[in-house]
Amino acid sequence: MTFDNMSGWVKIAGLGPGDAALVTPEVMAALAEATDVVGYIPYVARIAPRPGLTLHPSDNRVELDRAGHALQMAAAGGRVVVVSSGDPGVFAMASAVFEALEAHPEYADVPIAVLPGITAMLAAAARAGAPLGHDFCAINLSDNLKPFDLVLRRVRLAAEGDFAMGFYNPRSASRPHQFGQVLAALREAGAGPRLITFARAVSTPEERLLTVTVDQATEDMADMRTVVLVGNSATRRVGNYVYTPRSA
Amino acid sequence: MTFDNMSGWVKIAGLGPGDAALVTPEVMAALAEATDVVGYIPYVARIAPRPGLTLHPSDNRVELDRAGHALQMAAAGGRVVVVSSGDPGVFAMASAVFEALEAHPEYADVPIAVLPGITAMLAAAARAGAPLGHDFCAINLSDNLKPFDLVLRRVRLAAEGDFAMGFYNPRSASRPHQFGQVLAALREAGAGPRLITFARAVSTPEERLLTVTVDQATEDMADMRTVVLVGNSATRRVGNYVYTPRSA
Known part of the structure; x- marks a missing residue:
């Protein structure tokens, strides 16, 4: 699994509880390389728009659809950051992405990384x-x-x-x-x-x-x-x- | 309680598991303002020396002494960062500092903040x-x-x-x-x-x-x-x- 920018990937990133001073440099670097950001509306609202970056905000309770969309875009070459507040591994999007991966074996080759954050x-x-x-x-x-x-x-x-x-x-x-x-x-x-x-x-x-x-x-x-x-x-x-x- | 740089303070900071890309900007800012850093030897070894900053590495199992030393230096005007790996609130230095504060009511006016980190x-x-x-x-x-x-x-x-x-x-x-x-x-x-x-x-x-x-x-x-x-x-x-x- 590689995360070079010649092919797509998914990074599931924790934005911390709210203050930008609590977002890790690792997460900021992933956002700087991303072509697409998916997540719940208020979390995506925390991402600064820039040319070349498409924001895909979605509603609450559609986590599996959102995760499937992220894998699909990455399989097509997108560099996709799935944003969670807090830490993505604690009651957040990481499990949903792996559930989607299990349901869609056609995405088995998409590189996936979880980037920890400060959980609430x-x-x-x-x-x-x-x-x-x-x-x-x-x-x-x-x-x-x-x-x-x-x-x-x-x-x-x-x-x-x-x-x-x-x-x-x-x-x-x-x-x-x-x-x-x-x-x-x-x-x-x-x-x-x-x-x-x-x-x-x-x-x-x-x-x-x-x-x-x-x-x-x-x-x-x-x-x-x-x-x-x-x-x-x-x-x-x-x-x-x-x-x-x-x-x- | 104020954290201006006219008087001393203690900030108990989490350095995360090891990679500098997992240290929050909040922690980096505290280190940039510090006059003193105290902590277990391998954690203090992660802090870059600079003029005006004194490093106080200490051995394992002396957490209470270290915490008391931090409060004492802050009471004397020092801007003291107590470093932990991971998150200071999870099996790390934050509880030790509050135990020391309880044992030393003379430090009750020292401003103390806990700066979260990525726990192991x-x-x-x-x-x-x-x-x-x-x-x-x-x-x-x-x-x-x-x-x-x-x-x-x-x-x-x-x-x-x-x-x-x-x-x-x-x-x-x-x-x-x-x-x-x-x-x-x-x-x-x-x-x-x-x-x-x-x-x-x-x-x-x-x-x-x-x-x-x-x-x-x-x-x-x-x-x-x-x-x-x-x-x-x-x-x-x-x-x-x-x-x-x-x-x-």
């Missing part, structure tokens, strides 16, 4: 202090592609193991009340006294952080642009920071 | 494909600061919840056989058929990736420079890639 959970943790400073679980709370029972089961096991946790997609307009069930599951598992941080739109002008206990948390503290960080039983405050000691 | 687990996942493409746990296998029983307990719960997993510090010269116990715990939990990727020194000239099943894995496949990625029950190969579908 870790950007949020950095802003809060170090709440994920020891063992942690990352859980996507959306039941769009899996049963909600599995979400609750994983939350309970993570609490039982005294893991810290990062929750993606905690709440949306179409499922306003499931996050309340997650909070209830945490309380039932004895995690009520733990610290929980709601981090919204980290590294953008709309950034807002709120830390309370799980007992104090309410479902309206989260929305679609929030990642939620739950500490383990040793997570605590020092000054304005929230951190988990290395020994927990 | 996600850099490794990107190289492999997307093995952490759905819910996953990050577990530090070292018993340097916690009982090994807690490590095994978390591995078992993560397997029971069908989480993918990323293991840091899987094995060292001083504990050559604990990783074998982790592999045994995975097999006992029914995870023997799952894919496991050993990713060594990702993004450096010594990079090496090996994917086998947990049943096929042996403890000598890991060393101090390896992160280990365990898939969930749906993780599979497509071409040369390993990925976890979004629906798992």
Whole structure:
């Protein structure tokens, strides 16, 4: 597999949480070489237009179609960057591209690379202090592609193991009340006294952080642009920071 | 808290896994403003010397002393960057700095910021494909600061919840056989058929990736420079890639 510019390729690139200062040079270099950029509308909107670059914004929930389109353009010689916010390997486009590759063996020879980025959970943790400073679980709370029972089961096991946790997609307009069930599951598992941080739109002008206990948390503290960080039983405050000691 | 250059500060910065193309512009800007850099010897060795910058490399296992030194220099007006490899909030220096702050309330007014980086687990996942493409746990296998029983307990719960997993510090010269116990715990939990990727020194000239099943894995496949990625029950190969579908 080669990534010279004599033939097509797909690079699945993480744009980080929002601030351009959190985009890696590797991702910027891929964008500079690209002929095409595909991705969800608000992520493609972050790419500066230039001659020779075609932007292909698409709607949410069409990830497989978008991934197939990227492979098709690359097979035809395009240098295609698939953009995700955060890290493409964490609840983002990388898995969708490999699912599309599995469904379309005719694209088996297209070179594919995943370019990591700063994922929302870790950007949020950095802003809060170090709440994920020891063992942690990352859980996507959306039941769009899996049963909600599995979400609750994983939350309970993570609490039982005294893991810290990062929750993606905690709440949306179409499922306003499931996050309340997650909070209830945490309380039932004895995690009520733990610290929980709601981090919204980290590294953008709309950034807002709120830390309370799980007992104090309410479902309206989260929305679609929030990642939620739950500490383990040793997570605590020092000054304005929230951190988990290395020994927990 | 301000980060103007009229007074001291501490920025805890993630250098990523090794390749300079994976260091964020935010981290490069902090290094350009710094008067002092502290960190573990091989990480400080990655910083280019320049006039006005003092490098303070220190040995492994002195994280708290190093953190206290950073706060002390910042309180005296220094602009101090504490360097970690990967992301400082993931099994790295951020928690150590907050532990030191808790122990030294005289430094409460020192501005502190955490600058995220590409953590080894996600850099490794990107190289492999997307093995952490759905819910996953990050577990530090070292018993340097916690009982090994807690490590095994978390591995078992993560397997029971069908989480993918990323293991840091899987094995060292001083504990050559604990990783074998982790592999045994995975097999006992029914995870023997799952894919496991050993990713060594990702993004450096010594990079090496090996994917086998947990049943096929042996403890000598890991060393101090390896992160280990365990898939969930749906993780599979497509071409040369390993990925976890979004629906798992």
